[in-house]
Amino acid sequence: DAKTTQPNSMESNEEEPVHLPCNHSTISGTDYIHWYRQLPSQGPEYVIHGLTSNVNNRMASLAIAEDRKSSTLILHRATLRDAAVYYCILRDGGKLIFGQGTELSVKP
Amino acid sequence: DAMVIQNPRYQVTQFGKPVTLSCSQTLNHNVMYWYQQKSSQAPKLLFHYYDKDFNNEADTPDNFQSRRPNTSFCFLDIRSPGLGDAAMYLCATSRGQGSHNEQFFGPGTRLTVL
Numbered sequence: 001d002a003k004t005t006q007p008n009s010m011e012s013n014e015e016e017p018v019h020l021p022c023n024h025s026t027i028s029g030t031d032y033i034h035w036y037r038q039l040p041s042q043g044p045e046y047v048i049h050g051l052t053s054n055v056n057n058r059m060a061s062l063a064i065a066e067d068r069k070s071s072t073l074i075l076h077r078a079t080l081r082d083a084a085v086y087y088c089i090l091r092d093g094g095k096l097i098f099g100q101g102t103e104l105s106v107k108p
Numbered sequence: 109d110a111m112v113i114q115n116p117r118y119q120v121t122q123f124g125k126p127v128t129l130s131c132s133q134t135l136n137h138n139v140m141y142w143y144q145q146k147s148s149q150a151p152k153l154l155f156h157y158y159d160k161d162f163n164n165e166a167d168t169p170d171n172f173q174s175r176r177p178n179t180s181f182c183f184l185d186i187r188s189p190g191l192g193d194a195a196m197y198l199c200a201t202s203r204g205q206g207s208h209n210e211q212f213f214g215p216g217t218r219l220t221v222l
Binding site for chain 2 (some may be wrong): 004024030031032034035042043044045046049051087091092093094095096097099101
């Protein structure tokens, strides 16, 4: 599986938008971009995924660069419950290979 | 609600004493996965089942085994736990193996080895 690069940590203020970047310069044409998050003491939770086009769901939006070498997870209004480690993962086939992720802290 | 259930949530075992962790799912998914997550690290895939087909990761120690007696249940057996096997063990399921499929994770079992 191709590798991703994410900042180790980010901070946000409550009720403000958060943009979590991910670089994946070696992405292949068949790799899907998946985002998962892990709240403290819980199992990872699916957030969103996409292939080429931007995607929206009830949790977040995923903006994918035209060349697909980077993507951004957008939380439109951060809440305290969004504090978690966010993993950007390239998936080609059945496996998820987790990188180190971005630890997001949200300040009230 | 359909879900992935792991029992127990906390397990304590002694060095060298075999231990079994269990996972069940009500999603009727074909694929089940086991991950190991050590403190402050990302989850690491140990193995997975696609239906009854077992797929072991190349670097998973022989000390770790798995059984899937039916669609709903999957077990992780650690034959001789060492101190280094203390970790959170996560079970996950997926409808299929295609890249578009999301994985659903259980809450994990935290294993302590004394």
